[in-house]
Amino acid sequence: MNYNWNWGIFFQPNPMGTGSYLDMLLSGLALTLKTAVLAWIIALIAGSVVGVMRTLPSRGATWFGFAYVEFFRNMPLLVQLFLWFFVLPEILPRAAGLWLKQLPNAPFWTAAIGIGLFMSARVAVQLQAGISSLPRGQKMAATALGLTTVQGYRYVLLPMAFRIILPPLTSEFLNTIKNTAVAITIGLLELTGQARSMQEFSFQVFEAFTAATILYLLVNAVVVTAMRFLERWVAIPGYITGK
């Protein structure tokens, strides 16, 4: 391979004047994590609400949950981001659209909200599976104790369901982090975006992408380790994984 390797490139100043190329990548990493965390909070909240709705006896709620999940699952994430970023400001009333377009950090907010909603459909499906995997007796016991539906979910069903679905939620969180890379298309300079611009400025393709790859692998390792501790901590006594 007649490629000009130069691993020292990371310590050379970047053309933006914001320090070295390494600093550029690290700022991308920070933005990736910020976007992912905000998206994950949105996904957890919206996903929990929709997931619960899918298990309620009410027909309307189930139907809404079904439609919500189908809507967000059957469109590519990239198309959804384009809808939020390019289409929404145009179809809103003029003033609102203009405000939206002039929002500082628009790519960041769009990405966080768009990816959050996209992931919320997946969280909802997981949570629904978790709730319906619980024995019927749990719900009945809650009712027998005189708990209202809200209390039953709050104190009995949800704590159990969330602990059961923690492992699949971990992979959804990892997916959220990976999905932030799609935001490169709306101009968010997250980790992949920074690696791409480093490649464009320095022509060191493989160094730039190797560094980004290593950073993604590190983030993965940290998240997986942290979640393993969390899993052990919240394990339900009496279950196979429990103490």
Place this chain on the structure above:
Amino acid sequence: MLGNFDFDVIRRALPYLFYEGMTFTLTLTGLAALGGLIFGTALALMRLSGYKTLGRIAGLYVDFMRSLPLVLVIFWFYFLVPYIGQWLTGASRPISVGAFASSLITFVMFEAAYFSEIMRAGIQSISRGQPAAASALGLTYAQTMRYVVLPQAFRNMLPVLITQTIVLFQDTSLVYVLSITDFLGAASKVAQRDGRLVEMYLFAAVVYFTISCIASFGVRRLQARIAIIR
């Protein structure tokens, strides 16, 4: 507002969108699913084989691919494939690979990791008695896999495999980052040329949504049919 929504822009772009864009998207989806399935099954067999080293290599590959964002993998292969081609053919310069070949290799390599996990679960869902019976019949390991285990594993996992293919169909839109004219790429080119972002992106969303919806309803029916048989 939607008051000046221009349907005519969509109508005029239809041939370009479908003949050029959608053909690319569907061909890429189909071939990548096929390649991913073959390569993924090989990976799954490696992981389940008695050889520890083989299993570890396959495991590393799968974990590696699954911890990277697809966009990054697309960039990797886009820049790497010409060098691999040069190395394979012994040419003096990195060979130029077309957009299609480059994205096909990317998706086969990437999807193989996902398909391999599905096939692994499928193989593990076959009861122990099956391979035992096969070897009692005198079949070799390869024959057991080929005639007994894999067909059943494939059949059991068919709904999941199709679901993964729907995900793949949606993910192919990410070749947008290489300015390739897939369906979304075509829509986006028209959108930028005519300044009609709203129409084109909404239309693209509707098309992706409709196709994925129909496909996932099909999967649900298939699942019901398979469930009755068992």
